[in-house]
Amino acid sequence: LIFLDHIPKDFPKLKNDAFLRACHGQETNHVPVWCMRQAGRYLPEFREFRAGKDFFETCRSPAACCELTLQPLRRFPFDAAIIFSDILVIPQAMGMDVQMVAGKGPTFPEPLKEPEDLLLLQPKVDVNKELGYVFKAITLTRHKLDGKVPLIGFTGAPWTLMAYMIEGGGSTTHSKAKRWLYRHPEASHKLLKMLTDVIVEYLLGQVAAGAQALQVFESHAGCLGPVEFQEFSLPYLRDIARKVKDQLKESGQDVPMIVFAKDGHYGLEDLSQSHYEVVGLDWTIDPRSARERTGGKVSLQGNMDPCALYAPKERISEIVKKMLEGFGTRGYIANLGHGLYPDMDPENVGAFVEAVHTHSRHLNLK
Numbered sequence: 001l002i003f004l005d006h007i008p009k010d011f012p013k014l015k016n017d018a019f020l021r022a023c024h025g026q027e028t029n030h031v032p033v034w035c036m037r038q039a040g041r042y043l044p045e046f047r048e049f050r051a052g053k054d055f056f057e058t059c060r061s062p063a064a065c066c067e068l069t070l071q072p073l074r075r076f077p078f079d080a081a082i083i084f085s086d087i088l089v090i091p092q093a094m095g096m097d098v099q100m101v102a103g104k105g106p107t108f109p110e111p112l113k114e115p116e117d118l119l120l121l122q123p124k125v126d127v128n129k130e131l132g133y134v135f136k137a138i139t140l141t142r143h144k145l146d147g148k149v150p151l152i153g154f155t156g157a158p159w160t161l162m163a164y165m166i167e168g169g170g171s172t173t174h175s176k177a178k179r180w181l182y183r184h185p186e187a188s189h190k191l192l193k194m195l196t197d198v199i200v201e202y203l204l205g206q207v208a209a210g211a212q213a214l215q216v217f218e219s220h221a222g223c224l225g226p227v228e229f230q231e232f233s234l235p236y237l238r239d240i241a242r243k244v245k246d247q248l249k250e251s252g253q254d255v256p257m258i259v260f261a262k263d264g265h266y267g268l269e270d271l272s273q274s275h276y277e278v279v280g281l282d283w284t285i286d287p288r289s290a291r292e293r294t295g296g297k298v299s300l301q302g303n304m305d306p307c308a309l310y311a312p313k314e315r316i317s318e319i320v321k322k323m324l325e326g327f328g329t330r331g332y333i334a335n336l337g338h339g340l341y342p343d344m345d346p347e348n349v350g351a352f353v354e355a356v357h358t359h360s361r362h363l364n365l366k
């Protein structure tokens with residue numbers, strides 16, 4: 001791979017490695033914490049910056065992505081930054097039109113309908129050409145972060161992206177996409193394989209550009225059952241981790257990978273044996289049973305119900321304390337069980353971060 005030869009080596013020295021250490025199960029003074037969608041509409045400065053600009057135009061501007069990534073870190077002592085972008089830049093790179101419609105969310109004017117439509121997709125995607133703007137955003141942000149905390153890169157997982165490409169947007173049942181799994185299994189595998197190939201190159205490009213950890217979002221795991229998950233999600237999640245790691249090892253790099261399969265609790269044992277260092281959890285799993293079921297094989301990330309942020313600060317603090325006691329402070333990264341919602345109070349996000357730091361320091365002294 002050409003881009004691994006171009007790794008910029010003049011990045012500022014990392015000052016807070018708690019997140020990276022926790023990914024590897026090493027001891028830390030405090031439990032590291034970050035929030036999914038920490039760069040988002042709950043922040044007034046985010047809304048002001050995004051006002052009147054097209055969402056995907058914003059994603060294509062490295063300077064804008066850098067600014068939006070840094071905004072939450074100016075307010076809160078998060079232990080990691082996640083690059084501002086979106087999972088749907090991959091279907092765009094494969095030739096599909098995707099719009100962000102206010103009040104409706106992501107919309108594909110021409111979703112995939114039948115297997116023949118796969119012929120309309122770009123067969124060989126040049127990720128440097130199509131997604132180079134994300135790589136530029138990562139390099140710029142890594143410099144501007146000045147080593148404060150590590151920078152996380154991310155991608156959507158194949159099944160989640162396939163579901164968007166067929167549904168054409170959000171869905172409660174995902175029945176159009178699931179119809180493919182039952183009616184067109186071969187075409188489904190073909191599409192999942194195409195996506196996997198692009199995702200592997202995309203993640204390697206992000207590392208070459210400066211990403212220090214990678215998260216794979218299988219946001220639509222919950223509409224699959226264990227059997228469909230085994231066939232249409234897990235093999236591709238494994239393939240992605242194995243291929244990315246093999247390539248990185250060749251260039252002597254070690255970048256932790258996180259898999260987050262939302263509502264995929266039935267797959268927890270398998271996910272803990274899929275070559276990822278960290279398994280992300282939503283709030284439907286009890287911390288202690290997650291530890292038992294993953295048998296100390298991986299670090300865990302999550303999983304406070306985002307809606308707990310509607311509680312008063314004292315209650316948030318109690319919930320965080322219980323969560324920390326359940327997971328333990330080693331091999332654990334505190335986060336929410338899904339992203340922040342636009343109507344959440346930034347003050348309570350601050351209370352969440354502070355509770356994680358304070359309680360975990362205290363637990364570590366015991």
Ligand SMILES: Cc1c2[nH]c(c1CCC(=O)O)Cc1[nH]c(c(CCC(=O)O)c1C)Cc1[nH]c(c(CCC(=O)O)c1C)Cc1[nH]c(c(C)c1CCC(=O)O)C2
Pocket residue numbers: 035036037038039040041050055082083084085086087088100101102103104105106154170217219262339
């Ligand atoms: C499913 C998914 C998407 N995008 C993403 C996922 C996986 C995570 C998950 O399960 O939520 C991933 C994502 N999207 C965004 C990030 C940035 C980093 C971060 O977490 O702060 C990340 C990691 C920015 C964004 N992506 C989006 C926003 C909000 C819209 C805006 O800024 O105008 C942000 C901050 C838009 C988006 N993009 C997507 C949706 C469903 C939406 C919301 C649409 C709506 O509610 O109107 C697709």
